[in-house]
Amino acid sequence: MANHLACLITSTKAHVIFVLETRTSKISKTQLINRFLVKDSHVVPATGQSGVLWLMWNDEVDLNIVSSSLHLILTKPSNKLYNVVCIYGDRHHCRTNEIWEEVSHFVLLYSDIPTFCMGDLNNIMHVNEKCGPTTANAARIRNFYCLVKSCGFFDSGYNGPVYTWTNKRFATNPTFQRLDRCLANAAWCTTFPRTAVFHMPMLYSDHAHQF
Template sequence: METKIGGDRAKEISSRLPFDEAFHTDTIGYAGGLWMLWNSDRVEVSILSSTEQEIHAVVKVLNSNLSWLFTAIYASPRTAERHILWENLNKVAELHNMPWVLAGDFNEPLLNEDKFGGRAVSVNRSLLFKECLDNCGMIDIGFSGPRFTWTNKREVQALIQERIDRFFVNASWCTLYPEARVVHLTRCHSDHCPVMLDMLPTNHMGRKRPFKFQTCWLTDPTFPRIVSHAWRQHNILEGAIETFSKEALVWNKVQFGNIFAKKKKIKARLNGIQKVVGVRPSTFLLELEKELLGELDTILR
């Protein structure tokens, strides 16, 4: 992902995230700053090379023993530097025949339908982009969710929206993961929306969720009593953890359940609005989106 943060600050922030391994690139002025984050108990990642615009790595999935090439992209806003990136990708394509995923912010709409508002898509630039993708054997496997991944967040008369954050895969990767799908998730605080590649989609309906500690519990003054009560009932760690897990879930439903339900409802409404704005933007919908984002900020504080 592009974070606009590099150096020691990048390392400091990523060390607090729920991943035990990370790799960072430098920013390009006030843009760029690619981070690749992973958990070493799930994948083995070998970094091959990197520039300010790309990270190339071999990913080995530990529970399946499958390996493939993953390239994280932040294409420069400057056309000349994007041309360098396309040339680099062409060279990488000549050096391997592995299953391959390209992912990131390409800063270039590929088709006219990938943009709303502003200047028309440059035919020459999009042809160079497409030529690079063809040379790399890349396939667009489509997406679900809102149509565009970036917005300038302006009023409807000046609104620009683009689909520039993407996943591309080659044919041999498709063979490994034939059910894979791309999802444009709800955009909340950024001008970009998160984009997820779901490699093994499954139906989670009816499946019991594992226990998960919620950081927001620490902000509630009644939470220490839940911990103390669990420890007082047991002399061994295993029993205390089991009691704490059960009691914390009940307490969470009473104290925070309404908050989580509100958050889920607001994000669902935002996703629906962003889908419609991608097709028929209006002042009413853009104002409603701002209101809901304000409500979401209030809940998350």
């Protein structure tokens, strides 16, 4: 289905699926709905070498797309159950501040509504989230940590493997990092205290799927 990362929010009945960098630019919104038997979907088309973003949800969720771009999809449900923030971070780190300023504005505007953030953030928050021949960029880590905290987000933790991405240079000295994570605001933590995140093994992609 995808060459990159899939994130899933699921409860007893509600399902929200975010798929990044699918490199399948010809699939339309209607095709996604028919193929995966979901209620609705949103597609962010490819730009240059960056792949497509897909967001899908079933009948138990009523999501409204507030805004979307190459790096971000913001949704606000009509029933005020919860907001969803889907991020594909800038791997070149040129637009990181810009992306998170938009996220911060959105989250603080609806601070009383549970908000869940998921995706490939393309940044790490601690030096021990990288393993490889080069050291982590401390200044970049501090900046990213501050951006996340400015949104009022908490790391939702994880179960499974520590690292979610590798450059696959196994013949030499590969690099592993935890680039993908799930975050939540205080309202989400209070409303959904049993939230659990699972990192799946990296079998067909350079990223691990998250559930």
